[in-house]
Every structure is written in C-alpha cells, then in structure tokens.
Amino acid sequence: MTERAHAERLDAADPLRGLRAAFEIPEPEPIYLDGNSLGRLPKATLERLSALVRDDWGGRVVRGWDAWMELPVRVGDALAAGFLGARPGEVIVSDSTTVNLYRLAVAALQARPGRRVVLAAADEFPTDRYVLGGLAEARGLELRLLETDPVEGVAVGDVATALGPDVALVCLSHVNYRSGALADMAAITAAVQGAGAMMLWDLSHAVGAVPIDLNGAGAQLAVGCTYKYLNGGPGAPAFLYVRRELQDVLRQPIQGWFGQRDQFAMGHPYDPQPGIGHFLTGTPSVLGLVAIEAGVEVLARAGIEALRAKSTALTELVIALWRAWLEPLGFTLGSPADPARRGGHVALRHPDAYRIDRALVERANVVPDFRAPDRIRLAPVAAYTRFTEVWDAMDRLRRLVEAGERVALDPARSRVT
Template sequence: MTTVDDPSSHRVAAFPSALAAEASALDAADPLAPLRDEFIGSETSLVYFDGNSLGRPLRRSAERLHRFVHEQWGGRLIRGWDESWMALPFEIGDAVGRAAIGAAPGQTVIGDSTTVLLYKLIRAAFDAQHAGDDRRVEIIADTDNFPTDRYLVEGIAAERGGRVRWITVDRFSGVSPDALREALSPRTAVVVLSHVAYRSGFLADAPELTRLTHDAGALILWDLCHSAGSVAVEADAWDFDLAVGCTYKYLNGGPGSPAFAYVAHRHQDRLAQPIQGWMGAADVFAMGPEYVPAAGMRRFLSGTPPIVGMLALQDTLALLDEVGIDAVRAKSIALTGFAVRLTDELLAPLGVTVASPRDPADRGGHVTLQHPSMRAVTARLWKGDVIPDYRDPEGLRIGLSPLSTSFAETLSGMVAVRDAVIAEGP
C-alpha cells in the first residue's frame, strides 16, 4: 500500500499500490497538470467531483474581480460603459466562440441566463420557421433532456399554438440519428438537443444530427451547457443554426454567471427575438418611440449586460486559448476512462454500475454511477469533503474538470465513494 503525492490523496489513509502508481504516472505525464495549481482550493484535501455543475475559481479571476471593483467600477464609475463595458458581451462572446465552440467572430454573445437565452432563440426560430411554412408547428425534443429545455419547449409550443414531438431515449444514452430521422417531418420547425446529456454524459453526434435536421428543412438548437470547455465543438464547421451554453461549469465563470448565445450569421437578420429591450435596439441611446432591432448579435440582447458576472470567464478562456480544446478533451477522456476503470475494480463488486457510455467517443466529461444507496452516499460524501452530485434515478455524477482535476484526486474520491457505499449498505 502507498499514497499518491497530491493533497487530496491524504484524506484517505492508503490506496492499493497499483492504482496509486497508475495515478501518479498519469499525473506525471499530464501536460495540463501544472494548471491545477492555478485554481483556488486545489491545495486542499477536498475532492471536487462537481465541476460539471460549478467550476472552481481561478486565482487570477479573484485578482481580476478585485481590480475591477477598485479600479474600473470604483475608479471609472459610469464612464466604464463608454470606455469598455458596452463591448464586453461581444468581445467575451467572440472569445467563447474562438476557444470553446468553434465559431467565427460576430456570432456569439454573452447575455442572460441559460433559460432566458434558450427561450429567446427557440421562440425566434419557431416563429421564423412557422412564418415561412405554416405546416411547421412541431418542436422536437427528447424525454431525457435537461428539465429547463423540456419545460421551455412545452411552454413555447403552448404559447405559439404548436406542439412538441418527443423522442423517447434510453437514460444510459441519448438521441441517435435513427431516432431523430424517425421524428423529423415537414411539420418540424425546430429541433432542441443537448450535445452532452446531463444525466448519462452521452455525447451526441452533432454533425450528423444537424445534417438530418437541415435535410428536413428545420432548424436545430444545441444546448452546449455540458460541452463548452470540456469537449470539442465546431459550431461553424458542423453547420449549427443556434446554440446556448452556460458559463459556470467548465468555463469557471462563477455561480450564476451569464450564458452565451450563438446565432449563425445566415440567421441573424431573419430572427426576431421575443424579449425586446433597450440593449437590443439599433440605437441604444436614442430612447426612441419604437423598437427597431439592431443588426447582428446585438439584437439578441435585452437588458443591461451583467458585467460583473462575465468577468471571470476571460481567465478560463485565456487558458483554453493557450492549451487548446483538443488537449482538454484528451485529458477528459483519460480522466473519465480512469474513473470507469476504478468503478470496475473498486465499486462493481458492491453492485455499482456505470450509467454512462463506456466508449469514450460516446462520452462527455462526466460519468454517472448507479446504485440504490447513491442519494445517501452523496450526502455522506459531502460531509467528508468529497463533492459529487446526485441525479435520479439512483445516480451519482462524477464531474471531472480537465484543467483543475488530477488523477490522484480522482482516485482519492473514488476510494471515498467505495467506502461510503460500504457504509450505507445494500
């Protein structure tokens, strides 16, 4: 028996020597390993398995926020809007496009919450499609998409006199090309899918599903909340129409940081977003009697941009620019593969099963483990500073952030999961 040279490993007395050696070797060979020290909390023994819900903060982000309060907000005051703040939603949006989602400039903006941006773009797409062909009254979504997405498509369909065509999916996977092909028809207006399934981590075949949607004359919106900053996305190359993603997971924007919206150049002038506010007007400060939408991505804004909430994003985006999303994805595959192997060795004998795809080509950045006691296991782990999250039915999610998670931390956490399952019993 031996220990792994990482602070998080010392929370557990010892590990099987072969696994400890493997974790140490993987960390030693990891080109991204030095970046872990740039995150606040990495020096502690806490094991963080929830980076796919809320990422750790970067030390440089704490410094950025401090400078902003004292120098820009406190020093420049209202002058900050003219000097830089009005441009930030577009500058940071373009950085998201470049570093995280494969989008050329002028197509991505930082705006409201994920829910609000999803509403705006789904509703705008539905209206445009229906106006062009009144047969197009269906929104396609799957039964295991994130609750917000499902609730929104139901609400928009009811609001606009449409209906939802549901694709029933296996919770261990997601929407396949065959399933989408069967659901598409001349009645389809919009397809709403998640690139990475929030529950299972299933990685959808975005290029093929987008192609099928276009062949049917419909538009597709991709939810990139569990993709951006973790897996490669090529919005332009894959011919996306629309996309929305949150920024507080793998982009480390902080609790409630605003989401981003992507609208392909070809759609920007034809889509009318439904929440008409002053920031989306052609002349923001004209205060005119009528709303005239701005050209380009500004038309998808509504109210005053949440400047403080988008500041920390710049630091993770700079890291992604530096190392490249391919390196991040390679480590993500290695981390999740290691977690699956640890499950097989440490947890399978206890009745724990992997509720995520085993093929890394079909898996995003997290792994879900299933066992009848997982709700109690999660609560026990939290008390001991091991932080996964729980998702029904009986699922414990292991969210592994490639920039901030080590293999030693992963081993430490998985040993703690084993111990908690044993303690909670069958």
C-alpha cells in the same frame, strides 16, 4: 490500473498538471468532482474582479460603460474562437441559458410558420423541457418528447424517425446532463435541417469539456452555460450563438434597448441593430462577463484539444476503477463506455445513490453530485483535477459502501443535490 502508483504516474506525465495552480484550491481537501455543475475559481478572476470593483466601478462609476459596452460581444468572440468553432460576431454573452433558449426557440418557431411540432429528448435537462413546453402551449403547438437510450443518449436514428413536414424545431443537448452521452452534432444537424426544421443545441455540459465545431456542423442556433467547465462563477451569464447568415433573418422576442441600433438616441420605434447585436436585451452583467473572460483565458492557454485528451484519460480511470471495485458492489455504469461517445463526466447508478452521495460529501470529503433517481455524477475536470484525486475518491467510495456508512444517513433530500 487499480494501483495508486498508476495514477501517480499519470499525474507525473500530465502535460496540463501546471494548470491547477491557476485555480484557488483548498489543499489537500476536499476532492472536488462537481465542476460540471459549478467550476472552480481561477486566481485571475479574483484579481480581475477586485480591480474592476475597486478601480472601474469604484473610480470611474458610470464612465466605466465606455469600456463595458463591448463586453458581451468581446467575450462571445473569445468563446467562439477558442471553444465553439464559430466566427467573430456569431456569439454573444448575455442573460441566462434558460432565457436564451426561450429567445432562440421563439425566433426559430417564427421562422417556421405552419409547422406545429417541437421535438426534444424526454430526458433533456428540465429547464429546456419546461421552456419548450410553455412555448408550445402558448402557441398551440405540440411538444413531442423523444425516448432515447438512458445511457447511450440520443442517436441520429431517434431524431431521423421523428422528423417530418410538421416539425418546426428540434432542441437537444450536445452532452446529456445525466449520462454524459455525447450526441453526434454534425449528423443530427444535417438530418434536422435537411427536413426543413430548425436545430437548437444546448451546449451547457459540452463547452470547455469537448471540442465543438458549430460552423463545421452547419449549426444554426446554440446556447450554453459559462459557470460549468468555463469557470465563469455562480450565475455568470450564458452565451448564445446564431449563424451569421440567419442573424438578420431571425427576430428574437425581447426587444430590449441594448438591441436597438442607435441605443442612446432613445428613439421610437424599435429598430434592431444588424447582426448579432439585436440578440442583446438589457444591461449586461459586467461582473459576470469579466469573470467569464478571465476563466476563458485560463482555459484557452491549455487549448480544448489538450483539455479533452486529459478529460478522456480521467474518465477512463473512473470507469476502470468502477469495473474493478464498484460493479461487484452493485453499481452500474450510467454513461457510455466508449470515450468517443462521452463528455466530461461519468454517471454511476445505484439504487441507494442519494445516500451514498451524501455519505461521500459528509464522511469522505469528496464532492460529486446526485441526479434523480439513481445517479451519482463524477466530473473530473481536466483543468484542475489530478489522477490521484480520482483514485482517492473512488477508493473512498468503495470503502464507504463496503462499510455500510450510508445506512446512518437521513434519506430525506436536501434542497440542492
């Protein structure tokens, strides 16, 4: 498994090898392992956006809205069917993950009056903790942060023991942003909802990387990013999911005109659209939505099961090479070793991880990312990463550490890591 020829054989046998051609990729370098932060540009997106800007914005100007109005729901439906296991009309794409998390958390808290505890994982992505902390403060509630295993992630038992009649809302990531640990969505959802609390999932690091079955899990609420594995582009709007049965029960706090029943009557007072429609707020990002639609179509051609199978094989290769080459050099595995418990990326831990990460970028033409305090994240994205790229990146990593390359680098952190 440590021979390059092994990776070459995996590439030759890869049923998804043709999908790489659907992306803009500068050949032969760099080796890009950061698609869990920002996915690559699909070629179709270039064409779609050029046509949109030139013909629709340039040509039709405001009349373009006749077609654009339906985009948040149409793109949501495509995501629901291909990647989220949700029904039509349960997902919309609008605003950012941070804003959507806020909106759904408020809606959930309003549905559980009298309960005063919000639960989240202590190593949850910062924006989630900040949003929930701010909300708890504003409403006189308590945000309780659960200590979970830094490698294996949140276990059903961690959540179950923290539940009680006081808990209003639990918010967790399906795939942890640092470790890549995959939470048991169905079991946790059942435990939380069984205790009478609302459950809100952050699917940012899961969508497009692992199969998700929101309906099957009985999930109530979810949000997630589209610029990672879905390749929607920098700052592309996020999605939100509200289970059909809850849509007319819950109220979200931003009563914008796009959520109004007869929007262009410009009337008063606010009269929310039925269904998912009142979760819309203001004017949607048309450029972002069109880019997401193009990205989702490219991935849907492969299907999430095939993407997951390749992703698992890619991360297994990372781990096999870590064990053979990097463990002896002082790296520890920061992700679950069991592929069934892992999402699409692998974290390797090292006390000098920041400088090693910089050395990889600056001296070895490999792009991973760094997450404080000691993790290098490697995301070999199934849609466009080759097994030989994984092998080459790991080979460069071990050589660079063996040669002490990082020592000359400035330990001061750059603004974006």
